[in-house]
Amino acid sequence: MNEELKNILNKNGSLNEPFFFCISYDLSKFFVKPLKELPPDIKYSINEKVSSKIAKKHRIIKEPISYEEYKKRFDFIQEHIKAGNSYLLNLTSQTKIDPKLSLDEIYEKSRAKFKLKFFDDFVCFSPEKFIEIKKNKIYTHPMKGTIDSKIPNAEAMILGDKKEMAEHTMVVDLLRNDLGIVAKKIRVDKFRYIEKINAGEKKLLQVSSKISGHLEENWNEKIGDILTSILPAGSITGCPKKKTVEILKNCENYERDFYTGVFGVYENKTLNSAVMIRFIEKNKDGEFFYKSGGGITCDSDATSEFEELIDKIYLPF
Template sequence: MYTREETIRRMNALGSAERPFFFVISHDLEHNLLFDPAAGGEERRASFSLPLGNMGSQNDSPPLPERICFTPCPCSLSRYAASFASVRNHLLRGDSYLLNLCVATPVETNLTLRHLFRFARAPYRMLLGADARIPGVHGRGCVCFSPEPFVTVRGRSVSTFPMKGTADASTPEAHFWLETDEKENRESATIVDLMRNDLSMVAADVQVKRYRYISPVETRGRTILQCSSEISGILPEDWRSRLGDVMMKLLPAGSVTGAPKEATCRAIAEAEEMERGFYTGVFGFFNGRDLDSAVAIRFMEENGKGLLYKSGGGITVMSRMEDEYRETIAKVYVPFDF
C-alpha cells in the first residue's frame, strides 16, 4: 500500500525504467497499489483485464449457477433525499456547480466476485482480494467492470474520455433525450471544460476531439446508453519519467467528483454515508511504453455480510431528486457475457 507521494515516486521510477506494472489508485489518492506482473503470486491478490494487457487468470471461476439471482436492495428514497439535500445546499451556496453523489446498494446474489470478473462484458476489469486480503479495502474483496476509460497514452498522444449521461435504451426517446436535455448538456459541458483544463496541466495542443457521442452498454435483459466525450493532447518527450506526477495531476477523475474539484470533494465527504475506497478511483496498466487506465465505476465490494454495489450520478441545481435517485439505482447492473 502506497501513499500519494510514495505512489508518485514509484510510478516515476517504473516509468523511467520502462518497466511494466498494474496500478490501483483510491478515490482519496492515499491508498494505492502497484503490481509487478513479472512477480510470482500476484495473481492470488489481483486480476486485471485492459486493452494493453492482462494479469491473473481470466477464466478461473466456479461454474455459474443454473439460475442466477441478482436482486438490488436500494436505500430508501428518504435516505437518498437527506444526502441530496446536503448536496443541494452546497450547490445553492456556490461551493460546487456539479457534484457526483454516490450510494452503496446491497445486492442479494448467488454470484461470487470471480463470477463477476469472469463474465462481465467490459473493456476494463479488475478483481482484488478474492483469495488474499488486500490492504486498503478493509480486508474485503472488490470487483470492477468499467465502461469508462480515464487516460490512455499511445506514444506521446494522451486522451481522456469523461462519461456523463445515462439513459435506458428501451425508452423510444432515450437517444433524443440524451442529446437534447438541458441538464445533461450542462453536465457534459462542465466536465469537458474541467478535464480539458486538467489535461492542459500535463499536455500541449489540448483539443476536444469528440463531444457527446453516445454508446450502448449491454446488460442482462436491457441496453443502457452512455454519453461520453474525447479530449486529447500531446505529452512531453520525458513523460514516462514523470508518469506518477502526470497521473496525480489529473486525479481525482472529474467525471466522478465534479467541479470545482477541491470544494466538491469536501461536499461529497459531508453528503455521502459511505467510504468510496477504490470506487471512483482509477486502475490501469503501463506496458513499458504506453498506458491504459479506467475510472473505477460499475463496482461491487464485500461488506462482511454480502456484496454492495456502489453507484452514483451528477447533481446540479437543475436536478430533480426523484430522477437522480432512479438513475443511481438504474446503474446497479452487471453486463454479463453468456
Template sequence: MYTREETIRRMNALGRAEQPFFFVISHDLEHNLLVEPAGAGEGRTAAFALPLGKMELKGEAPALPERIRFTPSPCSMSRYAEAFSSVRKHLLRGDSYLLNLCVATPVETNLALGHLFRFARARYRMLLGPDARVPGVHGRGCVCFSPEPFVTVRGRTVSTFPMKGTAPGATPEARQWLETDEKENRESATIVDLMRNDLSMVAAGVRVKRYRYISPVETRGGAILQCSSEISGTLPEDWRSRLGEMMMKLLPAGSVTGAPKEATCRAIAEAEDMERGFYTGVFGFFNGRELDSAVTIRFMEEAGEGMVYKSGGGITVMSRMEEEYREAIAKVYVPFDL
C-alpha cells in the same frame, strides 16, 4: 500499499525504466497498489483486463451457478433525499457546479468475485482479493467492470474520455432525450471544460476531438445509453519518467467528483455516508511504452453474506431528486445475461 507520494516516486521510476506494471489508485489517492506482472502481486489476489494487457486469475474459471440470484436492496428514497438535500445546498451556494453523488446498495447474490471478473462484458475489468486492504473495502475483495476509460497514452498522445449522461433504454426516444436535455448537456459541458483544463496541466495542444458521442452499454435489464466526450493533447518527450506526477495531477477523476474539484470533494464527504475506497479511483496498465487506465465505476465489494454495489450520478441545480435516485439505482447491474 503506497501513499500518494510513494506512488508518484514508484510510478516515475517504473516509467523511466520502461518496466510494465498494473496499478490501482483509491479515490482519496492515499491507498494505492502497484503490481508488477513478474511478481504476481507479491502474494495478493489480483487480476486485470485492459486493452493493453491482462493478468488472469489463477486456477480454472468458476462455472456460473445454474440459477443466478442478483437481488439489490436499494436505500430508501428518503435516505437518498437527505444526501441530495445536503449537496443541493452547496450547489445553490455556488460551492460546486456539478457534483457526483454516490450510494451503496446491498446485493444478495450467489455470484462470486471470480464470476463477475471472468464473465462481465466490459473492456476494463479488475479484481482484488481480500488481502488488498484499503479504507472502504474493509479487508474484503472487490471487483470492477468499468465502461469508462480514464486516460490512455499512445505514443505521446494522451486522451481522456469523461462519461457524463445516462438514458434508460436504448430507443430512439432515449437517444433524442439524451442529446437534447438541458441538464444533461450542462453536465457534459461542465465536465469537458474541467477535464480539458486538467489535461492542459500535463499536455500541450489540448482539444476536444469528440463532444457528446453516445454509446450503448449492456445491463441485466437491457441496454442503456451513455454519453462521453474525447479530449486529447501531446505529452512531453520525457512523460514516462514523470508518469506518477502526471496521473496524480489528473486525479481524482472529474467525471466522478465534479467541479470545482476541491470544494466539490468536501461537499461529497459531507453528504455521503460511505467511504469510497477504490470506488471512483482509477486502475490501469503501463506496458513499458504506453498506458491504459479506467475509472473504477460499476463496482462491487464483498460484505458479509452478500455484496455491496456502489453507484451514483451527476447532480446540478437543475436535478430532480426522484430522477437522480432512479438513475443511481438503474446503474446497479452486472453486464452479462442473468
C-alpha cells in the same frame, strides 16, 4: 497529493518495464506491481471489445438506502449549489446486494471494456476509460449522461436535453483543465458521442467525449506526476473539484475506498487506465455492496437521480 505514490509510479515508469497500478479514490491506498510479479488473485482486462447484446438476465437482490435518506443528501447538495460552492457533484451510495455468485464468478461472467478482480476484495466492470497515453499524446474520455435505449428516440432525447448538455459540458471543461496541468495543445477531438452499454436487464446509451493533449517524450518518467495531478477523476467528483470533493465527503456517509479510483497498465511506452465504476465490494463479513451514483446539478430531480442510482446496479452478463 500522495508523494509516496507519485515517487513509486515515477520509478516504475523510469524503468520502462510493464507494470500494473490500482489507486483508491482519495489516493490514500494503492497497489503498484510489475506485471511479471502480479499475484494470480489479481485479474484484469483492458480495452476488450464487448457486444451490447444481453445474453442472459441475471437478477440480483438489492437493498438500497431509502428514498428519504437519499433525498436528505440530495437536498444538502442542492443547498451547496444554491450557495455557489459547486455546480456539479457526483453523489454516490452503497447498496447491499445478494449476487448469488463469488467475485471470481462475477469477473469471469462479466462483459465490459475494462474489468478488474482485486484479490477477494472487489470486482469492477467499467465502461469508462480514464486516460490513455500513446505516441506522446494523452487522451481522456469523460462519460456523463445515461438513458435507457428502449425509450422512444432515446439518443435524440438525451443529446437534446439541456440539463444533460450542461452537465456534460461542465465535465468536459473540467477534464480539459485537468489535462492542461500535465500536457500542452489541449483539444476536444469529439464532443458528445453515444456508446451502447450492456446493463444487465437493460441496454443503456452513454454520452462520452474525447479530449487530447501532447506530452514530452520522457513522459514515462513522470507517470506519478501525471496521475496524482489529475486524480481523482473529474467525471466522478464534480466542479470545482477541490470544493466538491469536500462537500461529498460530508454528505455521502460511507467510504468510497477503491470505488471511483483508477486502475491501469503501463507497457511498451503506452498507458491504459479506467475509472473504477460499476463496482462490487466484499467486506470482511462476506457481505456484498454495490457502489453507484450520478451527477447532480441545480436542474436535477431527486426521484430521477434515485432511480438512476438503482438502475446502475446490475451485472453485465
